Amino acid sequence: MQQAIVECKNLTHYYGKRCIYENLNFEIPKGRILGLLGKNGTGKTTTINILNGYLQPRSGECLMFGESSANLSPETKQKVGLLIEGHVQYSFMNISEIEKFYSAFYPKWRKDAYYELMKLLKIDPKQKISRMSCGQRSQVALGLILAQDPELLILDDFSMGLDPGYRMLFVDYLSEYAKAENKTVFVTSHIIQDMERLIDDCLIMDYGRIVMQKPVSELLESFKRYRFTCEKPELLDNSNHIYNSVSIKGKTELYSLLSKNELEKLLSGNVKVTNSIQEESLSLEEAFIGLTGKY
C-alpha cells in the first residue's frame, strides 16, 4: 500500500439540520487521481472546503501529508496546488504580474510551464485576468498550478463554465502532467465524461452517503446495465445488489455489480423474466447515473 497523501476519517457534516454526510472515510494514495463525483448539493465542494481547512466538519478530521487540514503549516501549503471553483484568481492582475506574484512563494516555480500554456491563449501578457473569458482564466489557473509544481493538486469543479475545447485542453494537460510527474490529484467535476479520461479512482456520492468507491477500471468492468422483460417488475428489490431499476410497460432496465449469471440466478425466483437478459457495458457517466439515479 502506497503512502496516503490525503486521509479523511469519519467526516460528518451538517448545514443546520441537513445532513451532508456521516462518517465519510477515504484516502488518496500517492500518485493516484481521485475523482469525487456527485450531483449538485451532495457535498463535493463541502469536502474540498474541509480538505483545505475552510470549513470545520461537525466531527472527524482530514489529514494532508499527515497534518490536520484545519491548520496546515506553510511548508505543507507549499506542497498543495489549489484550484477554486470557477477558476477564481486575482483578477486585478495581468498574466505576467500574477506569475511574478506566485513565483515568490514557491521555490520549485517553473516559469516555462506557465508560459508554455499562456502561449496557447494568444493574448497580450499585459491583459488583466478580469477581462478574460472563463476558458482563458481556466488556463491561467492551470498554468499557475503547473508552475507551482505541487505534490498534491486539489481541483474543485474544474470544468465549470468551460466549452468542450477548453475542457479537453485542461484534461489533456492535467492528465499528462499528473501521470508523468507522479502527482496526486483530488478533483471534482459534474461533467463526468471529462473525469473518465482523467481519474484513476472514483468516489461517487449521493445525498448523505458514499455510493461507490473504486478504481474506475474496476467499476466499469463490473458495473453493468441489464435490460429484459418480466412479468412482475414490482418485485424487484433495489436494495439487493440492484441499482435504479425502472420498468415501463414490462420492459425493465436496471444496473448491477452482479454478473449476468448471478443476476439471472437472483431473478429466477419471483419476477419471471420472459426473455434473455441483455448486458451492456457502461461509460463512467452511465455508471454514475446507474448508481445515483436520474433525479
Add this chain to the structure above:
Amino acid sequence: MIKALLFKEWKKTKWFAIGAFIAGVILLTYLFLKLGRSFRMVGLEHLWDVIVNRDQFLFRDLKFFPPAVGFCLALAQFVPEMVQKRIKLSLHLPLSNRKIVFTMLGFGMTLLMIIFAMHLLILLTFSGIYFPVEITASMIYTLLPWYIAGLAAYAMMSWICLEPSWKRRIFNTLIMFASLQLFYLTDFPGAYSFVVLSVVIIPFYVLPFGYLSVQRFKVGIQD
C-alpha cells in the same frame, strides 16, 4: 514572500490611494482659497477674532474626509478578497494565516497613514506660514482625532468586509458607527488635547478584529 504580498495589496489599492491623495489636495486647496478670500474680504483682524476669541475652527470641512478615505480604502482592499471568496487564495499562500492577514491590514494602515501624513504636512506648512505656532498646535489637536477616526474607520471597515456572516456584519457596522462617535463628540478647537494619546489606541486595538473574522471564515461560518 511578504514583498509579493505587499505588491498584491498595492495592485488593489493603487488607484484609490492616488485618488484619495489628489482628492485631499483638492479639498485643502479649496479650504486655502476660501481662507484667502476671507483674508481679503473680512480682513486679518476679524479672522484673528474668529479664531482666538470665538474659538472657531477654519478647517471644519475636513471633518469627515479621513473616515471616508478609511472606509473606501478598506473596501478597495478587502471587497476583491471577499468576492468569489478569493481570500481562500490568499490564505492558501505558504505563510501562516496570521502573517497573511496582519500583513494585509498593516499595509492598509501604513498606506493610510502616509496619505494622511502628506495631507497634514501640506496643511501645517500652510498654517505655519500664516498663523503663529499656538494656533497651528491647536489645529493639530483638533485635526488629529479626525485623522485617527480615519484609521479607526479603516480598521473597522476591514473587520466588516472580512466578516463572513451578513448578520454579524450589520452588528459590526453598528459597533463601528458607535465607536466613531467617540471622535466627534465636539468640534471645539483643541478639545481632545488631553485624550488624543488615548484615542490613538482605538484603531490599533480594533485592527486585530479583522483576523478574528478571518478565523470565523476559516471554520466555515456563513449565513
